[in-house]
Each structure stands twice: as C-alpha cells, then as structure tokens.
Amino acid sequence: MSALQRQKITAAAEEFIELGEQRVSYTLRRSPRRRSIALLIDERGLRVAAPLAAPQQAIDSLLREHAAWVLRKVGDWQQKRPPPRNWTAGEQIMFIGQPLSLVMRSGIEAPQIDGDCLLVGPPALAPKAVETRVRNWLKRQALDLYTQRCADFSMQLGLPAPAVRLSSALTRWGSCHSSGRISINWRLIQGPQAWIDYVAAHEVAHLRQMNHSPAFWRTVGTLVADYAERRTALRRESQRYLLL
Ligand SMILES: [Zn+2]
Incomplete structure (x- = not known):
C-alpha cells in the first residue's frame, strides 16, 4: 500500500x-x-x-x-470549551489567571490593560486584526514574564539566567533543550501565576538534571514547594487554554 x-x-x-x-x-x-x-x-x-x-x-x-x-x-x-471567539468588544481574554474584557478605544496603538479591561484600538479595527494584536500582546507579556521567572529560579539555584523562548506546541507547556535553552508555551500566559511558576521552575530544574529522577523533583521542590498540586491542576484544567 x-x-x-x-x-x-x-x-x-x-x-x-x-x-x-x-x-x-x-x-x-x-x-x-x-x-x-x-x-x-x-x-x-x-x-x-x-x-x-x-x-x-x-x-x-x-x-x-x-x-x-x-x-x-x-x-x-x-x-x-470556551465559546467561539469573535474578537469584538466584550470578548473575554484570560491573562495570568484574570479575565480581561476587550474594549475598543480610539487613540490606542498597542493594547494596554486598564483595570479589568484590555484596551485595543482603533475602534474600526477588523476582528482579524484585533485577534492578531491581542495574540501578539499576549506573546510579548508571556516572554517578559517567563524570562523574569526563569531568571529568578535560576538565581535561586546559583545558575546564570537561561535563554527563554516562546513555543506554541499543542501538546506541552514547556521544554528544556540540552543547550540550556528553555521554551515555554505562550498560551500559558492565560493561566494563573502558580502554573506559570511551576512550569518555569520545572524547566529551570532541568538545567541541573536533564531527567525526571527523584533528585530532579527535589530540585523543583526547593523552587516551588507545592509543585505536585500545581502539576495536577495544570494537567486537569489547562486544556482549554490551548484553544486560543
Ligand atoms: Zn520535564
């Protein structure tokens, strides 16, 4: 055949x-x-x-x-499953575990947070363009936050800050390359800080141990004591964040 x-x-x-x-x-x-x-x-x-x-x-x-x-x-x-998105005013975006309501506003170039709103402009922007702007904004925030958290955790282990990249894999939240480069899924920026920290700590711990041995998990535990609960929650509840 x-x-x-x-x-x-x-x-x-x-x-x-x-x-x-x-x-x-x-x-x-x-x-x-x-x-x-x-x-x-x-x-x-x-x-x-x-x-x-x-x-x-x-x-x-x-x-x-x-x-x-x-x-x-x-x-x-x-x-x-979240309802299908139409990328117009009122749409809800999750950002570090908090819902943000999309508001179209004139005079807004790059999206910005205002209270529990995400301002996007100009108001005449087509939904497709709104989607692109919001996704790009989420990715920028994700890279900043992940880079910061990975640097924090590395410092705790006495390691230099690793290079951090964004991934968009639909099957995993993070990975650590043998070269020491860490990749974390940009969509994770929708999830709570506890999940983001767990994934960052997990990948940083791989800079010490490139395996999932008991020694590896002890290292994760020194960075995030309740990693087991976070890992369970991530596995159980994070699927919906892959759909953005
Ligand atoms: Zn791992």
Whole structure:
C-alpha cells in the first residue's frame, strides 16, 4: 500500500448519529492497524476509531449502547470549551489567571490593560486584526514574564539566567533543550501565576538534571514547594487554554 493510499484510508470523515433527541456529530477514522472500535471524547469532541472493514452498523450500535455516556461526556466538554471567539468588544481574554474584557478605544496603538479591561484600538479595527494584536500582546507579556521567572529560579539555584523562548506546541507547556535553552508555551500566559511558576521552575530544574529522577523533583521542590498540586491542576484544567 502506498503512503498516499494509506493516508486516504485513514483520513477522518465527519459523521453524525441521532442519540435520543440529540444529533451528535463525530469524527470517524478508519485505520488498517485497528482491531476494534474505540470511542474517545475530549475537547475536540467525539471521535471514533475503527478497523477498515468495520460495518457502519457496528459503529452505530456501539454508539447507541453507550449513548448515555457519550451524551454526558460531550455535554461536559461543551461546557468546558470556551465559546467561539469573535474578537469584538466584550470578548473575554484570560491573562495570568484574570479575565480581561476587550474594549475598543480610539487613540490606542498597542493594547494596554486598564483595570479589568484590555484596551485595543482603533475602534474600526477588523476582528482579524484585533485577534492578531491581542495574540501578539499576549506573546510579548508571556516572554517578559517567563524570562523574569526563569531568571529568578535560576538565581535561586546559583545558575546564570537561561535563554527563554516562546513555543506554541499543542501538546506541552514547556521544554528544556540540552543547550540550556528553555521554551515555554505562550498560551500559558492565560493561566494563573502558580502554573506559570511551576512550569518555569520545572524547566529551570532541568538545567541541573536533564531527567525526571527523584533528585530532579527535589530540585523543583526547593523552587516551588507545592509543585505536585500545581502539576495536577495544570494537567486537569489547562486544556482549554490551548484553544486560543
Ligand atoms: Zn520535564
């Protein structure tokens, strides 16, 4: 089988099913490697993975059999998912754990905070341009804050301030390169300071230990004593911040 053929076969298709009163859409991905049908629900919605030859009827009956679970989980995720953004006045932006309300104002060049508002201008700016300005502003704030926090933690360990970059990986919040360069996801600037500090401390601790040994975690613990709680909260609650 050529790579292209395989790609076609495993390509995802948008499907839907009526479950009780509700029409539920899902992504169906068939793969030659799968031996059974699997259901997965997360922030991307309902996904079904199935063997190439699985009859649609088998997929339908599995979905019906688990209808209550599917509807509950899909509903849970829809509540967690922020509404689609339109990048106009009133839009809420999270910044270091605090909600900021977007306000369009004339005479504003670069976005700026005013109380619990983020001022963006000029008022005639198209939503797409508002989005770009806000994202760029968030990235600038993120780089400043991460650089500062990594420098603080490095100093506590008696190390020179590391080079810090922004990443936009959708799967991880931070990483530390063997060269000593630290990357932290710019989207983390939406989360609370406690999370930002945990990720910065974690990556700085890698400058001492390039592994996740007990010695590594002891180092993290000297920087952020309650790192375990923060790590759990980050894993449990941070998904929605990846969607900006
Ligand atoms: Zn690590």
